[in-house]
Amino acid sequence: MKSKFSPPIGKITQIKGRCISLIGNDIDTDRIIPARFLKCVNFDSLGKSVFKDDRETLKGKHPFDLEENKNATILIVNSNFGCGSSREHAPQALMRWGIKGIIGESFADIFYSNCIAIGIPCLTLPKKSIQEIQKNKDNKFLFLEIDLKNSLAKSKDLSLKLEIKESSRKMFLLGEWDATATLLENESLIENKYKDLPYLEFNSDLL
Amino acid sequence: MSQDTLFDKVWDLHKVSQLPGGSDQIFIGLHLIHEVTSPQAFGALKDKKLKVKFPDRTVATVDHIVPTDNQSRPFKDNLAEQMIETLEKNCLEHKIRFFNIGSGNQGIVHVVAPELGLTQPGMTIACGDSHTSTHGAFGSIAFGIGTSQVRDVLATQTIAMNKLKVRQIWCDNKLSKGVYAKDLVLHIINELGVKAGVGFAYEFGGPAIEKLSMEERMTICNMSIEGGARCGYINPDEKTFSYIKNKLCAPKNKHWDKALTWWKSLKSDENSIYDDVIKLDASKVEPTVTWGITPGQSVGINQQIPLLEEFSPNDKLVAEEAFEYMSFEPGQSIKDIPVEVCFIGSCTNGRISDLRIAAKVLKDKKISKNVKAFVVPGSEKVANEAKREGLDQIFKDSGFQWREPGCSMCLAMNSDKLIGNQVSASSSNRNFKGRQGSPSGRTLLMSPAMVAAAAINGKVSDVREFIK
Structure with missing residues (x-):
């Protein structure tokens, strides 16, 4: 593994780093982290197992094994990335490998929520722009700065308008993506809701 | 934007607040947990020095890691044993009801909750498992969440989420002999594609859906997620109510009558508005x-x-x-x-x-x-x-x-x-x-x-x- 992992904290306004391209649509979370690695009671050791089976199949030629991608932090993917299982182990494994932000054509819903909840911004670009970045071999695009304030991806000679759900963007800028504290601020509203829901009374016999 | 669908009604009922970022804070009526996606959530709770807010709204079972040949303890697989022990410890410590092996009620979480009568119309149901959409078969709004959201539900009984759009999938006619709910849902996913459901809840309706048993309806809603829809549901009807009646955790006596009146009020209105409508002919589906x-x-x-x-x-x-x-x-x-x-x-x-x-x-x-x-x-x-x-x-x-x-x-x-x-x-x-x-x-x-x-x-x- 690379340098010691430290999780993101607080406001996230920009991510700078080298890009790593992973080509393919509908890459599911079973592929990101195969189920046998879910036998754990913490996420600590997941980084080394990210894409384990795909990497073994490609015998060192998988993007996550290439020397040039060793210090990459921005993952570039195609459509419906992270479909399938709700396992948060998938973004946790990516994050522990070194990924700090993901740019793609589109993301599966649960994977997207999981990324937001652990501080990985997921942004989208049209298919054409993604393919341009993925095809590029001359390193021009390979170093990007994601600017969340202005929703831009910038490099030396490029500026691309990124799309991100406004609620997610605000959560990163406000430092409220780790939602527990924000949710707890409404404790009295939560308690009122608990009392008001019609079905809690129906279920009072057993619950 | 959808209006007056069951999804709208249940979502609005459970909305606690709008958060500063703009997403909704949604109350989770029933939280189901299992051994794979909960240990880190309990760990985070401990780190944050928080308690489980409403232990009566969370129910646990063990399913993913259990051996199917010999279930005597300790399990042969040390890691599997460690996971079940962690769940046992967490449930005991936080006073959460746990249906363990040998209880007579253990099993796959999405099989167990309906057969115990825990799954009911009008509820919001969340679980750290993508197939939570299964419970939508009863007219609940049910979806999978990740471990950080499991933590949030344990600590606050709520999550931050953006409201989904609603697509009605209308299935005409009926399935022919030898063709089952599984064939229909595979057919739907093939027709619409695996990412068509991203950002949507799927409402399955029409004569072919109405004719299905509750268990067949569960098969349909279960695989909504394979079509990209985090949530899939079916409006409740008499089949729904009679399936729930007399189950262990079903409302009893005067509570049953009250529940029934409320459940009947939940279905999508005749003139409700959908973000999208798809129609297909179920009689054309083959195995x-x-x-x-x-x-x-x-x-x-x-x-x-x-x-x-x-x-x-x-x-x-x-x-x-x-x-x-x-x-x-x-x-x-x-x-x-x-x-x-x-x-x-x-x-x-x-x-x-x-x-x-x-x-x-x-x-x-x-x-x-x-x-x-x-x-x-x-x-x-x-x-x-x-x-x-x-x-x-x-x-x-x-x-x-x-x-x-x-x-x-x-x-x-x-x-x-x-x-x-x-x-x-x-x-x-x-x-x-x-x-x-x-x-x-x-x-x-x-x-x-x-x-x-x-x-x-x-x-x-x-x-x-x-x-x-």
């Missing part, structure tokens, strides 16, 4: 089998696997990947592809009605000598009922192994795994690369009846030839 590496890559039993040029440019990339991984030829018939392993079980098709249908196909028949076949009941209740009806004996006489309840080879977190590039006929929900425990294993998804037919012939077969 359906997947041939690729996404649940959308399927064909009817009498069809050929498509040629590459038949795919849209968007689907071609995954199709090429699928041909390479599966080693099938474009244009090849799906029928007669040899299978080596047959698996009946999972939260999609591990219920008593699934076992009854498969047993009917297998009665007085023997499975092929080239096939290893096993049936894993979805829960202890399913297993006990099957034994009471003598189904276990029919399975055993045919050559199937009869196992203990759990998720088993749907995702192969226990020792039930494919070996090498074996081909499995599976009643589960995902045919992803490596899903069934071997990095080169190949999964063909189909109905339990079709798995039984494949087991008998040792190859993909049309079950309608067995049930004339």
Whole structure:
């Protein structure tokens, strides 16, 4: 593994780093982290197992094994990335490998929520722009700065308008993506809701 | 924006606030947990020095890692033992009801909650498992969440979420003989694609859906997520109410009458507005089998696997990947592809009605000598009922192994795994690369009846030839 992992904290306004391209649509979370690695009671050791089976199949030629991608932090993917299982182990494994932000054509819903909840911004670009970045071999695009304030991806000679759900963007800028504290601020509203829901009374016999 | 659908009504009822970022804070009426996605959430709670807010709204069982051959403790697999012990400890410490092995009520979380009557119309239901959409069959709004959101539900009984759009999927006519809910949902996913549901809740309706039993409806909603929809639901009706009545945790006596009145008020209004509507003819659906590496890559039993040029440019990339991984030829018939392993079980098709249908196909028949076949009941209740009806004996006489309840080879977190590039006929929900425990294993998804037919012939077969 690379340098010691430290999780993101607080406001996230920009991510700078080298890009790593992973080509393919509908890459599911079973592929990101195969189920046998879910036998754990913490996420600590997941980084080394990210894409384990795909990497073994490609015998060192998988993007996550290439020397040039060793210090990459921005993952570039195609459509419906992270479909399938709700396992948060998938973004946790990516994050522990070194990924700090993901740019793609589109993301599966649960994977997207999981990324937001652990501080990985997921942004989208049209298919054409993604393919341009993925095809590029001359390193021009390979170093990007994601600017969340202005929703831009910038490099030396490029500026691309990124799309991100406004609620997610605000959560990163406000430092409220780790939602527990924000949710707890409404404790009295939560308690009122608990009392008001019609079905809690129906279920009072057993619950 | 949708209006006056069941989804709108239930969402609005559970909305606690709008958060500063703009997403909604939604109250979770029922929280289900299991051993795989909860330990880190309890760990985070401890780190943040927080308690479980409403322990009465969380229910636990153990399913993903349990062995299906020998469930005596400690488990042979140390890591699996550690996971169940952690769940036992967390439930005890936080006073959460836990249906453990041997309780008579353990099983796959999405089989257990409905059969206990915990799943009810009008609830919001969340669980750290993508197949939580299953519970939508009862007219609840149910969706999978990740571990950080499990933490949030434990600590606050709420999550931050953006409201989904609603797509109505209207299914006309009825399924023909030998065609089941699994075939219909595979057909829907094939028609719409695996990412069409992103950002949507799917409302399944129409005559073909109304005719389905509650267990068949669960199969449909279960696989919403395979079409990209985090949530799928069906408006509740008399079948829903009579399924729930008298279940262990169902409302009783005067509470039942009150519940019924409220449940009847929940369904989507006649003139409700949907973000999108799709109509299809259920009578045209054939027994359906997947041939690729996404649940959308399927064909009817009498069809050929498509040629590459038949795919849209968007689907071609995954199709090429699928041909390479599966080693099938474009244009090849799906029928007669040899299978080596047959698996009946999972939260999609591990219920008593699934076992009854498969047993009917297998009665007085023997499975092929080239096939290893096993049936894993979805829960202890399913297993006990099957034994009471003598189904276990029919399975055993045919050559199937009869196992203990759990998720088993749907995702192969226990020792039930494919070996090498074996081909499995599976009643589960995902045919992803490596899903069934071997990095080169190949999964063909189909109905339990079709798995039984494949087991008998040792190859993909049309079950309608067995049930004339």
